Amino acid sequence: MNSKLKRFGVAIPQELLVKFDKFIKERKYKNRSEAIRDLIRAEFVKKSWELNQQIVGVISIVYNHHKRELVDKIVDIQHEFQDMIVASQHIHLDSENCLEVILTRGKGQDVQTLKDRLAAVKGVLHATLSVTAVV
Numbered sequence: 053m054n055s056k057l058k059r060f061g062v063a064i065p066q067e068l069l070v071k072f073d074k075f076i077k078e079r080k081y082k083n084r085s086e087a088i089r090d091l092i093r094a095e096f097v098k099k100s101w102e103l104n105q106q107i108v109g110v111i112s113i114v115y116n117h118h119k120r121e122l123v124d125k126i127v128d129i130q131h132e133f134q135d136m137i138v139a140s141q142h143i144h145l146d147s148e149n150c151l152e153v154i155l156t157r158g159k160g161q162d163v164q165t166l167k168d169r170l171a172a173v174k175g176v177l178h179a180t181l182s183v184t185a186v187v
């Protein structure tokens with residue numbers, strides 16, 4: 053159980069670090085390392101469905117629409133995966149930010165890939181996949 057600990061450096065925006073430290077305090081973690089370890093473990097166990105299963109999932113992304121290339125990329129990716137996109141809704145959150153909610157149906161692995169591709173677009177602030185039904 054006592055696996056050797058490795059250290060690595062993390063670059064993080066100041067305001068995100070302030071929020072993270074607040075989170076650490078609220079959850080009463082002893083230090084940042086302990087909190088990061090827990091968050092990583094939680095991410096790994098969160099997935100209760102199998103990659104080869106058919107699922108229905110909702111992908112939510114938040115991005116700044118002023119970054120024009122970013123909007124193009126998000127549209128391109130969705131066209132690439134159009135077979136598994138059932139519906140999508142675009143909500144203008146404020147003068148800069150947009151929320152896009154994409155309802156998907158397909159093989160778990162493919163839905164996950166779509167979410168990962170959208171999350172990897174530079175400027176996407178937030179991306180989540182919520183599996184609402186396993187069919």
Ligand code: NI
Binds near residue numbers: 142150
């Ligand atoms: Ni918008």
